[in-house]
Amino acid sequence: MSVDRLIEMVGEKKNPTVLGLDPYPDHIPPAVTEKHTEKHGQTLKALQRAYKEYILALIDALYDIVPAVKLQSACYEALGPGGMEVLRQGILAARNRGLYVIVDAKRGDIGSTSKAYSSAFLGRVALGDTLLPVYDADAMTVNPYLGSDNLIPFLKDCEAYDKMVFVLCKTSNRSSAEVQELMAGDRPLYRVIAEQVSRSGRHLVGKYGYQNAAIVAGATQPTAIRQLRKDHPELFFLVPGYGTQGGKAADIAFAFDKQGRGAVVNNSRGICCAWQEDESVPYTDAARKAAVDMRDDLRKAIVW
Amino acid sequence: MSVDRLIEMVGEKKNPTVLGLDPYPDHIPPAVTEKHTEKHGQTLKALQRAYKEYILALIDALYDIVPAVKLQSACYEALGPGGMEVLRQGILAARNRGLYVIVDAKRGDIGSTSKAYSSAFLGRVALGDTLLPVYDADAMTVNPYLGSDNLIPFLKDCEAYDKMVFVLCKTSNRSSAEVQELMAGDRPLYRVIAEQVSRSGRHLVGKYGYQNAAIVAGATQPTAIRQLRKDHPELFFLVPGYGTQGGKAADIAFAFDKQGRGAVVNNSRGICCAWQEDESVPYTDAARKAAVDMRDDLRKAIVW
Numbered sequence: 001m002s003v004d005r006l007i008e009m010v011g012e013k014k015n016p017t018v019l020g021l022d023p024y025p026d027h028i029p030p031a032v033t034e035k036h037t038e039k040h041g042q043t044l045k046a047l048q049r050a051y052k053e054y055i056l057a058l059i060d061a062l063y064d065i066v067p068a069v070k071l072q073s074a075c076y077e078a079l080g081p082g083g084m085e086v087l088r089q090g091i092l093a094a095r096n097r098g099l100y101v102i103v104d105a106k107r108g109d110i111g112s113t114s115k116a117y118s119s120a121f122l123g124r125v126a127l128g129d130t131l132l133p134v135y136d137a138d139a140m141t142v143n144p145y146l147g148s149d150n151l152i153p154f155l156k157d158c159e160a161y162d163k164m165v166f167v168l169c170k171t172s173n174r175s176s177a178e179v180q181e182l183m184a185g186d187r188p189l190y191r192v193i194a195e196q197v198s199r200s201g202r203h204l205v206g207k208y209g210y211q212n213a214a215i216v217a218g219a220t221q222p223t224a225i226r227q228l229r230k231d232h233p234e235l236f237f238l239v240p241g242y243g244t245q246g247g248k249a250a251d252i253a254f255a256f257d258k259q260g261r262g263a264v265v266n267n268s269r270g271i272c273c274a275w276q277e278d279e280s281v282p283y284t285d286a287a288r289k290a291a292v293d294m295r296d297d298l299r300k301a302i303v304w
Numbered sequence: 305m306s307v308d309r310l311i312e313m314v315g316e317k318k319n320p321t322v323l324g325l326d327p328y329p330d331h332i333p334p335a336v337t338e339k340h341t342e343k344h345g346q347t348l349k350a351l352q353r354a355y356k357e358y359i360l361a362l363i364d365a366l367y368d369i370v371p372a373v374k375l376q377s378a379c380y381e382a383l384g385p386g387g388m389e390v391l392r393q394g395i396l397a398a399r400n401r402g403l404y405v406i407v408d409a410k411r412g413d414i415g416s417t418s419k420a421y422s423s424a425f426l427g428r429v430a431l432g433d434t435l436l437p438v439y440d441a442d443a444m445t446v447n448p449y450l451g452s453d454n455l456i457p458f459l460k461d462c463e464a465y466d467k468m469v470f471v472l473c474k475t476s477n478r479s480s481a482e483v484q485e486l487m488a489g490d491r492p493l494y495r496v497i498a499e500q501v502s503r504s505g506r507h508l509v510g511k512y513g514y515q516n517a518a519i520v521a522g523a524t525q526p527t528a529i530r531q532l533r534k535d536h537p538e539l540f541f542l543v544p545g546y547g548t549q550g551g552k553a554a555d556i557a558f559a560f561d562k563q564g565r566g567a568v569v570n571n572s573r574g575i576c577c578a579w580q581e582d583e584s585v586p587y588t589d590a591a592r593k594a595a596v597d598m599r600d601d602l603r604k605a606i607v608w
Contacts, residue, residue: 024420025431033431042434074413074420078429080438081388088385108447109378109410110477116328116378125382127329127337130346134384143412145449145472147479168449173414175451182496184486189493192486 001206002138002164003214003236006100007261009067015295016256016302018102018238019062020268021090022072023051027273029283048082051075054283055090058272061284063097065291070238070266071137073105091137101137102238106168108143108150115153122165123157139164141216141238144193151200151213158204158212164236165213167197169228172218172241190224191231198232208261210236217255219247219265226254229262237263243270243294249301256302267294305510306442306468307518307540310404311565313371319599320560320606322406322542323366324572325394326376327355331577333587352386355379358587359394362576365588367401369595374542374570375441377409395441405441406542410472412447412454419457426469427461443468445520445542448497455504455517462508462516468540469517471501473532476522476545494528495535502536512565514540521559523551523569530558533566541567547574547598553605560606571598 010016025033025047033050040046059069069090076087087103094101107117121140124131142154142165154165170180170190180190194215201213211234217225219241228235237255241247242265255263267290274290275283314320329337329351337354344350363373373394380391391407398405411421425444428435446458446469458469474484474494484494498519505517515538521529523545532539541559545551546569559567571594578594579587 022417024416025429037431042431042436044429044431044436044438047429047431072413072417072420074411074417074424077388078420078424078438080424081385081392084381084385084388106411106413106447107378108449109376110475112328113326113376113378116376116382120378120382120384125329125348125351127341127346127348127351132346132348134348134382143410143447143449145412145447145483146475146477147482147484149477149479171414171450173450173453175453178451178500179449179493179497180451182486182488182493184488184493189483189486189488193483196482 001212002162003210003212004206004208006068006164006264007208007210009100010264013065013067014299015066016264016298017066017291017294018068018070018264018266019058019066019271019291020070020072020266021055021058021272022075022268023054024075027269028054029275044079044082048079048086051079052086052089056093057284058287059093059097059099061288062291063099065288065295066099068100068102068264069094070102070104072268073103088135091135102139102166103135103137104141106141106143108146110146111149111153114150118154118157122154122163123161139166141166141168143168144196148196148200155200155204155213163212166216166238167193167213169193169197169215170217170221170224172220172245172247176218191227194228194232194235198235205234209234210262214238216240219252220245222251222254225251229254233257238266239263240266243267249297253301258303260302265298270294305516306466307514307516308510308512310372310468310568311512311514313404314568317369317371318603319370320568320602321370321595321598322372322374322568322570323362323370323575323595324374324376324570325359325362325576326379326572327358328379331573332358333579348383348386352383352390355383356390356393360397361588362591363397363401363403365592366595367403369592369599370403372404372406372568373398374406374408376572377407392439395439406443406470407439407441408445410445410447412450414450415453415457418454422458422461426458426467427465443470445470445472447472448500452500452504459504459508459517467516470520470542471497471517473497473501473519474521474525474528476524476549476551480522495531498532498536498539502539509538513538514566518542520544523556524549526555526558529555533558537561542570543567544570547571553601557605562607564606569602574598
């Protein structure tokens with residue numbers, strides 16, 4: 001099971017960190033961007049080349065420390081079709097380095113359309129008898145607003161190709177409460193969503209008791225994390241929001257069970273932009289140091 | 305204002321139909337696909353070429369009947385980076401034919417990420433002092449689950465570049481009630497979302513009283529459409545679900561005001577796959593006939 005593989009990869013490195021590869025133009029060291037703008041001018045192509053160099057270098061620098069990467073689809077989409085090619089190459093490079101690959105696409109649509117999204121990121125596209133892989137990640141994030149007929153095509157691909165989905169439950173952003181904490185009966189909406197995910201994914205449980213149908217629960221929401229862990233020992237968590245967004249290891253610790261399992265913790269800017277603290281250090285060295293610091297910080301807070 | 309332009313384009317053609325360009329492999333007439341698989345084999349490239357030929361032919365065949373197109377991002381994403389290039393070319397072709405272009409991407413994320421999505425589909429990507437357009441559509445669909453800091457970057461681009469967003473409110477799929485009709489206090493969630501959209505978009509009102517911040521309300525949900533129209537005379541509606549999904553003109557009529565304004569109605573399969581009813585007719589002719597029938601059906605139900 002995909003979730004078992006992720007749990008074991010976390011265990012091997014004794015590190016639940018997910019390296020967030022979410023490049024923005026101002027995240028790239030100026031020397032990298034300049035090299036490409038000199039050749040291609042102030043163009044999308046120059047940015048595509050800069051993003052590619054940057055994320056491949058970060059994967060090469062960190063693959064022995066972190067077990068997983070999460071690529072934020074928006075950053076690549078923003079560069080047009082050529083940006084999606086960089087996403088594809090990033091996924092491939094990470095997989096070749098033995099990393100677990102999550103695409104953070106937060107897709108959600110009516111059933112037939114979700115099927116198309118799922119075939120892009122997790123499954124296969126059918127052309128006659130041929131099944132064609134496209135991005136072929138290990139997992140992706142999904143938005144719950146359209147209900148179960150959105151979720152089903154993703155779960156079918158989870159089953160057919162042994163993949164995972166992380167359904168948005170309680171997100172790390174400030175305004176998440178405006179919708180996610182609306183009271184639906186006696187419970188905030190995010191708890192209803194978690195219940196729906198749990199129910200839909202019951203047939204996808206791995207040997208450690210966690211499901212391939214998992215949830216997103218933000219590090220900035222410690223109360224929600226505790227509640228969700230209490231409600232659902234069977235749900236694995238993707239926890240964004242550590243570091244720059246304010247989430248702390250002590251808060252995140254509640255996401256884990258007594259064996260140190262049950263969650264992975266994403267950090268993007270805190271690792272990838274560490275070079276901005278001291279520009280004399282190569283950005284890959286700065287990222288490595290930040291990733292080691294984060295790992296050690298989490299190790300202290302989580303019981304292994 | 306973008307919404308005024310859309311209203312006037314609907315008025316000129318006396319037709320609120322949006323042509324949904326949502327290609328799936330089995331939507332393409334076999335002769336079109338075979339032409340490209342003969343050249344490129346059973347590959348994504350063959351499908352990309354087939355999709356491109358198909359949507360450009362449909363745009364050319366229908367641009368004098370319909371005022372707008374909606375391209376379903378998922379269908380193009382499913383074909384990888386080359387699929388996104390087809391999406392880009394479809395947007396361009398539709399714009400060159402004088403059509404209003406909606407990208408149905410249903411994106412939603414934390415603020416900084418939404419900004420990247422918005423810059424891809426509506427705004428510009430900044431590289432130093434240069435602002436680069438990417439897909440540059442007139443409007444896109446947005447998912448509300450992450451709250452207002454998701455919505456704000458899209459609204460900023462609506463203001464800066466005169467664009468529209470359609471926020472998912474009540475969708476046309478069967479399971480939409482599972483989340484969207486949960487009671488949040490005394491009202492179903494979808495009414496709370498509509499209220500949030502209305503409030504956030506107050507500064508973006510055009511001369512007909514409608515906002516550039518608009519909503520999606522499915523044709524299969526007549527009760528919701530009536531309620532939302534009553535609650536929010538200032539919200540313009542994108543109404544999916546006519547035809548194949550079961551929505552009828554009489555139900556959709558409630559989305560419109562007494563001047564015949566206030567909504568556009570999407571149809572994808574009902575128009576684009578009309579060729580499947582009678583394969584002896586060229587697919588563009590079949591689509592033209594279906595589009596004329598839909599227009600006439602809507603004209604009967606809506607007061608102009």
